[in-house]
Amino acid sequence: MPSMTATPALDARPPLPKRPLPHERTPDRPAPAGGRPHPQRDARVDSEIGPRSVGAIYETSVSAYEVLAVIRDPERASSLLRRTALWAVIVRDIYRVDGEPYAVGDTWTTSDHLVLIREGRTPRSYAPAA
Numbered sequence: 077m078p079s080m081t082a083t084p085a086l087d088a089r090p091p092l093p094k095r096p097l098p099h100e101r102t103p104d105r106p107a108p109a110g111g112r113p114h115p116q117r118d119a120r121v122d123s124e125i126g127p128r129s130v131g132a133i134y135e136t137s138v139s140a141y142e143v144l145a146v147i148r149d150p151e152r153a154s155s156l157l158r159r160t161a162l163w164a165v166i167v168r169d170i171y172r173v174d175g176e177p178y179a180v181g182d183t184w185t186t187s188d189h190l191v192l193i194r195e196g197r198t199p200r201s202y203a204p205a206a
Contacts, residue, residue: 126184
């Protein structure tokens with residue numbers, strides 16, 4: 077009958093390799109070098125933003141808008157839209173004389189039409205800080 081007090085020798089085997097955790101930074105598991113961590117999210121954001129870049133003018137069924145800035149930082153976009161968001165676009169309604177810039181998070185749809193692409197003008201309020 078085998079003894080219940082004898083312990084088997086487990087030190088004979090080499091330790092198993094650690095599985096890489098792509099989003100966890102620990103000293104024994106360095107983060108992968110280069111690139112952004114979410115390529116699928118970037119592709120989704122690009123498809124949702126569509127051809128709206130700084131300076132683009134696009135038309136919807138409601139009005140026409142000039143794109144003043146494209147925000148891809150999720151924290152800043154969430155604070156601008158006051159909801160959870162991955163991106164935001166700051167636009168100005170060009171059909172209104174008193175049109176003030178505001179942030180939108182509407183995805184690009186087939187009913188939206190790109191009217192013009194020009195080099196963007198950066199208003200003083202959106203100029204990067206020195």
